[in-house]
Amino acid sequence: MSVISLELQIQTLPDGPGVYQYYDKEDKILYVGKAKNLKKRVASYFNKVHDTAKTNVLVRKIVTIKHIVVPTETDALLLENNLIKTLQPRYNVLLRDDKTYPWICIKKELFPRIFSTRRMIKDGSEYYGPYTSFKTVHTIMDMIKELYPLRTCTYDLNKSNIETGKFKVCLEYHLGNCLGPCEGHHMMEDYQTQVDAIREILKGNFKESMKGFRKRMNDYASKMQFEEAQKIKDKIAILENYQSRSTIINPKISNIDVFSIVSDESAAYVNFLEISHGSIIRSFTLEIKKKLDEPDEELLELSIVELRERFQLLSKEIIVPFMVNVGENIKVTIPQLGDKKQILELSQRNAKFYRIEQLKQLQIVDPERHTTRIMAQMQKDLRLPVEPRHIECFDNSNIQGTNPVAACVVFKDGKPSKKDYRHFNIKTVEGPNDFASMEEVVYRRYKRLLDEEEPLPQLIIIDGGKGQLSSALKSLDELGLRGKIAIIGIAKRLEELFYPGDSVPLYLDKRSESLKVIQQLRNEAHRFGITFHRDKRSKAAIQTSIETIPGIGEKTMLTLIKHFKSVKRLKLATEKEISDVVGLSKAKKITDFYKTN
Missing domain, CATH: 3.40.1440.10 (GIY-YIG endonuclease)
Structure with missing residues (x-):
């Protein structure tokens, strides 16, 4: 490159x-x-x-x-x-494939021990982690020990050894850290219930543990056993303060390949993650140029076959977002929740980021092609007869019914054309009437374009629902433009898109580039209109002050407003503060006026 x-x-x-x-x-x-x-x-x-x-x-x-x-x-x-x-990259410090990071192990035993280790033994035991430091592991183990009394000995606690009294309780039993399963004091069912609760905590889910502890605390409190209730309350506090660790892959997920796909109008992106012994060992994203608007299912199947052959993958199971047909000897898993679902989401995130990067590179290297792609996507998504190269969006602004104004913003080739933006003072409408105001500004805008023989847009967007859209249509009818320009309305609440004569709105995918362009237009129209509205109110306030203070001209008042930021602050200012800006004579006239008015 x-x-x-x-x-x-x-x-x-x-x-x-x-x-x-x-x-x-x-x-x-x-x-x-x-x-x-x-x-x-x-x-x-x-x-x-x-x-x-x-x-x-x-x-x-x-x-x-x-x-x-x-x-x-x-x-x-x-x-x-x-x-x-x-x-084993050449410029990295090479790591030995040993016990680098610690795990927490639930040992496969009749009365399972729970301990920390750097060594993973494939004997059916459960391993949680890895953790980035032993400090985190010690904190978790201390919490588990505080919440649940389990054994730490290595005795073979089978049924025969317990019944024959082969083992005796140790110091841990007398200290209250173990309930004595070796002598049958701690029944297997109760012990397993505690292990199940610990397993959920290690997964980051301690809802059931909290529920059980709260019930026990309330039972103790109802029996006036407040000391015992306080001990349970302390355990609840420990659980509430616990932050679950973050993990890449559950070590149980081994020798599995993960495939996901994201696509748009012109291309699809298939991400592949190779999982071996609970670790991601390879990530690759394949870009496929579409020819005939092929469905995602077909493209993913082709990509899986290609990637398995390219990387000589031999795994017997694959994780995918939907069902694919890739042969009878491969198990296809479509996870709905849990660790496999998380690793699929990670793959999807990588495919999505790869697509974004490719589009950003295209935008920089070939902006015309990037624009053409977005315009083609908008034409398809919005069901338009032509690409919307020229779009205009209207928004009304009237705060508490004062100074009603409207704004029209213009996008050309998907980008703002600020020199074509226009403001409108509402002339024919009395009071706050959004529908009538919209009808007026749409008529004025396109009457002028027709009179001046300026090019008309391919798409008009009305910021509002069915009411504003109907008002805009009246003006297009009057000008003979209905059917010649596509027009839609966008409602703010659910980003619904309304079309003339259709009571059912269109909903675009929230991640759709077409919706993002429409939202950008709507937000820009709102910003442009609000700015104009604020300027108009400020000028009205200044004009009122100019007209009522004898001997104070417009230039002086503008200087004062610029300095004090508002008429209210000017009224509260002292004569000395005002004279520092415009001189003693004018300052006296202003302060005398505000004292008597």
């Missing part, structure tokens, strides 16, 4: 947390790093000369930047660790 392409890659990186990967011209991995803000961190490599020669050499070799977005900075740290071990 050229230097310009590299600059584009940096320019279009997301601002959130993630892991970045540098590749050389032969597509060999050079470096893996984590970042709280991907764009800022990657840009910092290229905007200065580094202290070490090794880093400067690295920067000179970088040709391609790839990245994976993740929900949190902690996730970025964990993912970076996994990728360094897997990819």
